[in-house]
Amino acid sequence: xxxxxxxxxxxxxxxxxxxxxxxxxxxxxxxxxxxxxxxxxxxxxxxxxxxxxxxxxxxxxxxxxxxxxxxxxxxxxxxxxxxxxxxxxxxxxxxxxxxxxxxxxxxxxxxxxxxxxxxxxxxxxxxxxxxxxxxxxxxxxxxxxxxxxxxxxxxxxxxxxxxxxxxxxxxxxxxxxxxxxxxxxxxxxxxxxxxxxxxxxxxxxxxxxxxxxxxxxxxxxxxxxxxxxxxxxxxxxxxxxxxxxxxxxxxxxxxxxxxxxxxxxxxxxxxxxxxxxxxxxxxxxxxxxxxxxxxxxxxxxxxxxxxx
Numbered sequence: 421x422x423x424x425x426x427x428x429x430x431x432x433x434x435x436x437x438x439x440x441x442x443x444x445x446x447x448x449x450x451x452x453x454x455x456x457x458x459x460x461x462x463x464x465x466x467x468x469x470x471x472x473x474x475x476x477x478x479x480x481x482x483x484x485x486x487x488x489x490x491x492x493x494x495x496x497x498x499x500x501x502x503x504x505x506x507x508x509x510x511x512x513x514x515x516x517x518x519x520x521x522x523x524x525x526x527x528x529x530x531x532x533x534x535x536x537x538x539x540x541x542x543x544x545x546x547x548x549x550x551x552x553x554x555x556x557x558x559x560x561x562x563x564x565x566x567x568x569x570x571x572x573x574x575x576x577x578x579x580x581x582x583x584x585x586x587x588x589x590x591x592x593x594x595x596x597x598x599x600x601x602x603x604x605x606x607x608x609x610x611x612x613x614x615x616x617x618x619x620x621x622x623x624x625x626x627x628x629x630x631x632x633x634x635x636x637x638x639x640x641x642x643x644x645x646x647x648x649x650x651x652x653x654x655x656x657x658x659x660x661x662x663x664x665x666x667x668x669x670x671x672x673x674x675x676x677x678x679x680x681x682x683x684x685x686x687x688x689x690x691x692x693x694x695x696x697x698x699x700x701x702x703x704x705x706x707x708x709x710x711x712x713x714x715x716x717x718x719x720x721x722x723x724x725x726x727x728x
Contacts, residue, residue: 434677442677454670461663483662488655491648497641511641520634524627534620541616542609551605558597566593 433439443449498509515523541547570593574586658665 432678438677442673446673456663458664458667461667465660465664483659485655485659485662488659490652490656493641493644493648497644517634517638521631524630528624528627530624533623534616537616537620537623538613541619542612547608547612550608551601554604555597555601558600562593562597 434442440449447453492508494510495508498511498513501507501509567590570589574589
């Protein structure tokens with residue numbers, strides 16, 4: 421009986437032009453050698469390049485994130501102290517949100533506020549000055565125009581001094597002055613009441629808007645703080661991991677012939693990932709507002725926003 425060789429060659433080969441192109445792209449067909457091994461870079465990354473010789477450190481590639489300056493937003497939001505410009509104010513140096521709410525809303529008596537507004541406007545010095553000025557003008561008109569004519573008429577009929585008609589006539593003139601002033605004063609104060617109601621309502625709206633604005637300022641600070649802290653940490657991590665992430669490109673080239681997935685870029689998310697994340701976030705927000713159709717519209721808008 422003849423024997424058969426059970427051994428088999430499992431070598432996978434590709435078209436010669438593909439193998440040649442891959443070899444040229446990888447290392448110029450064996451001419452180039454890797455300057456550093458992965459474990460060397462990995463260990464140096466763990467040590468953050470500390471303790472290594474200058475000769476070894478010079479072999480690392482400078483990361484574009486290394487020049488990034490860490491951002492501190494507290495100075496922009498709260499400012500610096502006058503005594504020491506190097507000391508920045510903090511959130512605790514300002515009234516708390518609950519303290520402001522208690523002062524502007526919880527401790528506010530709308531009836532007392534209406535009474536204060538009424539007294540300030542209706543009984544204020546401006547109203548009193550206007551009434552006094554109007555009274556002086558009417559009295560001057562009586563003294564310079566009405567009384568001389570009245571006295572001349574009384575003389576013509578020889579009814580002056582002790583005559584009853586003279587006294588009654590002067591009383592009627594003064595009564596007219598009083599009535600005119602009462603009408604002017606009441607009209608002015610009624611209009612002032614309307615103004616006081618408007619001011620009272622505006623005061624309530626102002627108190628409410630102060631708390632709302634104060635709350636939005638808190639939200640703005642913490643949202644900005646989270647974004648800035650995220651950027652600071654992200655860029656710091658990318659700087660440290662820069663050399664390690666460069667091996668992703670080598671891995672992509674080595675696995676290209678076997679059909680491995682292309683490298684998405686370890687130092688930056690791809691546009692597809694951004695678009696997918698924006699679409700999912702937009703769809704979730706749209707579904708809460710408009711149901712299934714809202715989810716569709718929100719997803720489209722979210723995906724589109726990732727390209728901006």
